[in-house]
Amino acid sequence: MDLNLVLAGEAGQGLKTLESLVGKALFRAGFNIFSSKDYMSRVRGGHNFMSIRFGSEPIQAPKEEIDILVALNDESIEKHQHKVHEDGFILYDGKFDDPRFIDIYASEMAKRINPKAKNSVYAGAVWKLLDLPIGILNDLFGDKFSDDDIIYDNQQLFEVGYNAIDDGVEVNYNKAFLDDSNEGDIYLNGNQAIGLGAVAAGVKFYSAYPMTPSTGILNFLAQNQKEFGIAVEQAEDEIGAINMALGASYSGVRAMTGSSGGGFSLMVEALGYAGVGEIPLVIAEIQRPGPATGLPTRTGQGDLLFAINASQDEFPLIVLAPTDQENAFYQTFRAFNLADKYQLPVIILSDQFLADSSKNIPGYNVEDLEVDRSFVDKAKFASKKYKRYLFTEDGISPRAYPGQLPDNVVLVDSHEHDENGFVTEDIELRNKMMAKRFKKLDKFITEDRKGPEYIGPEEPDNLIVCWGSTSGPLKEALEIIKEKNDNIGLLIFKDIWPLPVSKLKSLASTARKIISVEANYSGQLAKLIQQEAVIKVDHKILKYDGRPFTAEKIAERYLNEVKDHG
Amino acid sequence: MANTDIYEPDRNTTWCPGCGNFPLRKALAESLAGLDLKPENVAVITGIGQAAKLPHYFRTNGYNGLHGRALPPAVAAKLSNPELTVIAATGDGDGYGEGGNHLIHTIRRNPDIAHFVHNNQIYGLTKGQASPTTYPGIKTEVQPDGVTSEPFNPLSFAVGMGASFIARSFVGDRDHLVRMMQAAIKHKGYALLDILQPCVTFNKVNTYQWYSERVYKLEDDHDNTDIDAAFKKSREWGDQIPIGIIYQEEKAIFRESFPYLSEKIEIDGPNKDKINRLIDNFS
Numbered sequence: 001m002d003l004n005l006v007l008a009g010e011a012g013q014g015l016k017t018l019e020s021l022v023g024k025a026l027f028r029a030g031f032n033i034f035s036s037k038d039y040m041s042r043v044r045g046g047h048n049f050m051s052i053r054f055g056s057e058p059i060q061a062p063k064e065e066i067d068i069l070v071a072l073n074d075e076s077i078e079k080h081q082h083k084v085h086e087d088g089f090i091l092y093d094g095k096f097d098d099p100r101f102i103d104i105y106a107s108e109m110a111k112r113i114n115p116k117a118k119n120s121v122y123a124g125a126v127w128k129l130l131d132l133p134i135g136i137l138n139d140l141f142g143d144k145f146s147d148d149d150i151i152y153d154n155q156q157l158f159e160v161g162y163n164a165i166d167d168g169v170e171v172n173y174n175k176a177f178l179d180d181s182n183e184g185d186i187y188l189n190g191n192q193a194i195g196l197g198a199v200a201a202g203v204k205f206y207s208a209y210p211m212t213p214s215t216g217i218l219n220f221l222a223q224n225q226k227e228f229g230i231a232v233e234q235a236e237d238e239i240g241a242i243n244m245a246l247g248a249s250y251s252g253v254r255a256m257t258g259s260s261g262g263g264f265s266l267m268v269e270a271l272g273y274a275g276v277g278e279i280p281l282v283i284a285e286i287q288r289p290g291p292a293t294g295l296p297t298r299t300g301q302g303d304l305l306f307a308i309n310a311s312q313d314e315f316p317l318i319v320l321a322p323t324d325q326e327n328a329f330y331q332t333f334r335a336f337n338l339a340d341k342y343q344l345p346v347i348i349l350s351d352q353f354l355a356d357s358s359k360n361i362p363g364y365n366v367e368d369l370e371v372d373r374s375f376v377d378k379a380k381f382a383s384k385k386y387k388r389y390l391f392t393e394d395g396i397s398p399r400a401y402p403g404q405l406p407d408n409v410v411l412v413d414s415h416e417h418d419e420n421g422f423v424t425e426d427i428e429l430r431n432k433m434m435a436k437r438f439k440k441l442d443k444f445i446t447e448d449r450k451g452p453e454y455i456g457p458e459e460p461d462n463l464i465v466c467w468g469s470t471s472g473p474l475k476e477a478l479e480i481i482k483e484k485n486d487n488i489g490l491l492i493f494k495d496i497w498p499l500p501v502s503k504l505k506s507l508a509s510t511a512r513k514i515i516s517v518e519a520n521y522s523g524q525l526a527k528l529i530q531q532e533a534v535i536k537v538d539h540k541i542l543k544y545d546g547r548p549f550t551a552e553k554i555a556e557r558y559l560n561e562v563k564d565h566g
Numbered sequence: 567m568a569n570t571d572i573y574e575p576d577r578n579t580t581w582c583p584g585c586g587n588f589p590l591r592k593a594l595a596e597s598l599a600g601l602d603l604k605p606e607n608v609a610v611i612t613g614i615g616q617a618a619k620l621p622h623y624f625r626t627n628g629y630n631g632l633h634g635r636a637l638p639p640a641v642a643a644k645l646s647n648p649e650l651t652v653i654a655a656t657g658d659g660d661g662y663g664e665g666g667n668h669l670i671h672t673i674r675r676n677p678d679i680a681h682f683v684h685n686n687q688i689y690g691l692t693k694g695q696a697s698p699t700t701y702p703g704i705k706t707e708v709q710p711d712g713v714t715s716e717p718f719n720p721l722s723f724a725v726g727m728g729a730s731f732i733a734r735s736f737v738g739d740r741d742h743l744v745r746m747m748q749a750a751i752k753h754k755g756y757a758l759l760d761i762l763q764p765c766v767t768f769n770k771v772n773t774y775q776w777y778s779e780r781v782y783k784l785e786d787d788h789d790n791t792d793i794d795a796a797f798k799k800s801r802e803w804g805d806q807i808p809i810g811i812i813y814q815e816e817k818a819i820f821r822e823s824f825p826y827l828s829e830k831i832e833i834d835g836p837n838k839d840k841i842n843r844l845i846d847n848f849s
Contacts, residue, residue, distance in 0.1 A: 196845060202834070204646060204828070204832070205642060224844065227826075227840070228844075229826050231642075231827055236667050236671035237667060239635065239638075243642075243668075244638040244639060244641060246631065246639050247631075247641065247642035248643065251643035251644075251647035251831075270635070366841050366842060370835075373833050375833065401647065403607055403627070403647065405606065407604070407606060409606055409625060411621055411628040412628070412629050413628075415630065421628070423622055
């Protein structure tokens with residue numbers, strides 16, 4: 001069973017509330033669920049829709065075909081009617097000459113009770129079509145709203161909607177799987193997963209300037225700052241945000257900042273400072289299409305090469321590309337330990353698709369997670385002996401925070417510097433310091449870097465490569481493609497910089513074709529693979545319209561565009 | 567009083583002989599010694615410029631960051647590690663030019679930090695271009711016909727923004743400078759101390775003599791709790807330049823908005839039951 005419920009209307013009509021209620025309710029009812037948002041950069045009007053796909057098996061992506069459309073305005077019908085399945089339903093506040101339509105007189109019904117709670121009529125109608133227990137949604141109204149009157153109004157209107165559907169009008173499916181299909185799961189979006197990862201890692205300082213689609217992290221941490229003792233500060237600009245985070249990190253706490261590509265562009269000089277100053281810092285870069293303002297509320301993977309190469313000159317940097325809501329949590333937690341251990345910036349490169357999509361995943365296992373601040377042992381330094389940038393075998397200098405070591409001071413510097421942090425222009429020192437900083441990356445590669453996930457046979461005919469959130473739709477597309485050719489492999493990069501190439505090299509040595517699937521114009525992963533592994537990607541399936549990939553479209557393009565696919 | 571030797575690094579400076587930064591550094595050592603502050607309990611946070619080199623030539627914790635960006639890390643360091651005495655040191659270009667936006671918002675936050683602006687009315691490090699406080703008419707290589715823009719008035723600006731401590735001093739009067747530095751450090755909140763300081767190499771107008779002939783100390787007849795009087799004083803410039811505390815007010819400091827922050831640096835992560843409870847919100 002695999003159904004798609006689309007809620008469509010304009011900004012300001014309460015779509016988001018409706019989506020969060022219905023999505024969570026479907027999750028609690030026992031479905032596997034994937035909910036994504038397609039919205040415009042405006043507060044009122046325009047056309048927005050939320051797509052809630054749910055079913056008996058785990059879901060990784062949105063799909064095109066619609067089973068139930070809730071149309072809050074006429075435009076929603078025009079835009080989505082053609083995608084509604086012939087046995088599907090269109091719930092609309094008015095009459096239409098189409099057998100799929102069910103007239104829900106939501107406005108009229110809501111007028112008498114509470115016009116603001118109108119959308120609960122639709123929730124009720126959907127619930128009846130799916131024949132699910134009323135209690136789940138009634139409980140959620142209680143969680144969502146604090147005012148008893150509002151809870152009651154919503155419950156009443158929900159019931160009105162429920163009763164508006166005639167008995168026998170329903171979606172046919174076997175409910176047997178609902179009892180235990182998502183037991184122990186949690187349901188959340190990518191930004192919440194990153195926020196949770198940061199909280200679990202003990203982040204104590206988060207500064208950011210609001211920028212879609214990264215703001216969800218700022219919101220999440222702000223909501224939890226009191227409980228977890230986190231300073232969350234909305235900075236005056238992104239330059240202030242990253243420089244604040246650097247100051248906080250220097251002073252001894254775990255610090256993080258976040259933005260999208262535009263704001264990240266402003267942070268670039270300070271990113272270099274984190275590199276040369278060896279100041280641990282975690283940065284969430286939640287991509288949206290650019291350049292400049294671009295498509296503010298849309299998705300893309302156009303910042304890969306920028307994130308890797310940002311800042312003047314060179315310094316060690318780690319870039320992690322979370323693939324889904326599960327991986328985003330663990331990667332974020334890990335980012336903090338890596339930043340502390342290697343004393344460098346770690347970028348979490350996500351995107352709007354992951355940020356705004358909610359999915360059910362296995363609950364996080366925090367028991368095995370260990371926070372490791374990697375501070376120096378207090379007893380090791382006699383008075384005036386501490387050197388912030390002491391040369392060591394592996395390039396990692398003992399890190400202390402100001403005030404930690406009696407009669408020792410901590411000096412960090414954005415210039416090239418000596419072991420004490422003093423400015424230097426000495427040739428030998430400069431060379432030694434550059435080498436020292438890059439040695440840390442060698443150690444990361446040996447000790448902590450994770451190879452890509454591989455799905456497929458050991459000697460695939462064709463090898464598909466991807467990174468980050470594109471892996472979700474691709475995993476589903478792979479199932480469709482495999483019906484035509486089952487000797488195909490999928491390689492998913494999650495640690496994207498420095499790029500781990502050994503698995504790729506071994507697969508590429510026998511594969512006939514390598515295909516990259518990416519949400520950017522030029523195939524940036526393909527370029528990176530060429531650069532790092534000297535392997536030519538034969539074909540690229542690219543998309544840069546700001547909309548997420550769907551499995552159907554990837555499979556269709558693969559089968560049409562890639563010659564010799566079998 | 568502690569010995570001022572403890573703040574001396576084993577390192578020579580690159581400041582020009584006669585630079586106003588020398589007496590300033592000496593005053594800072596006396597100020598900290600007088601307040602019994604140990605080097606490991608103080609952090610001097612700077613941007614880039616001649617003033618911003620201070621952490622290299624002065625032994626406390628130091629953070630020599632990016633041009634214009636001394637205030638954001640200073641705000642965050644004090645918030646995160648409140649046991650530190652945090653001093654942001656900038657020049658006029660660093661603090662009033664490149665970092666102007668941070669100045670606005672740091673005043674709004676009122677963090678418990680002191681901000682010393684080494685104001686020599688010129689760009690020293692980049693060799694003599696106009697700064698935001700350079701006089702109109704002064705000719706430089708970049709402004710061959712003279713500066714045309716009005717100079718930035720930091721004190722009027724700070725009064726207008728409602729800064730909680732606003733003062734001016736002059737490196738030619740060390741006792742006064744020490745008193746002002748100590749008052750700024752002791753003040754609970756953001757303390758802006760604009761320090762008049764000649765640039766012997768690039769500013770041939772605003773010399774030691776020029777300042778000495780003009781500065782006068784504010785006496786008891788100036789009520790530094792009266793914001794209107796403060797604004798009036800802040801506008802005085804030219805033949806008569808007042809030095810002293812222009813305005814001071816007790817206000818809630820930034821950290822008071824974060825009563826839930828730890829007073830100490832925590833090394834361990836959060837309690838796992840607490841994390842699990844947070845995760846449970848999503849089940």
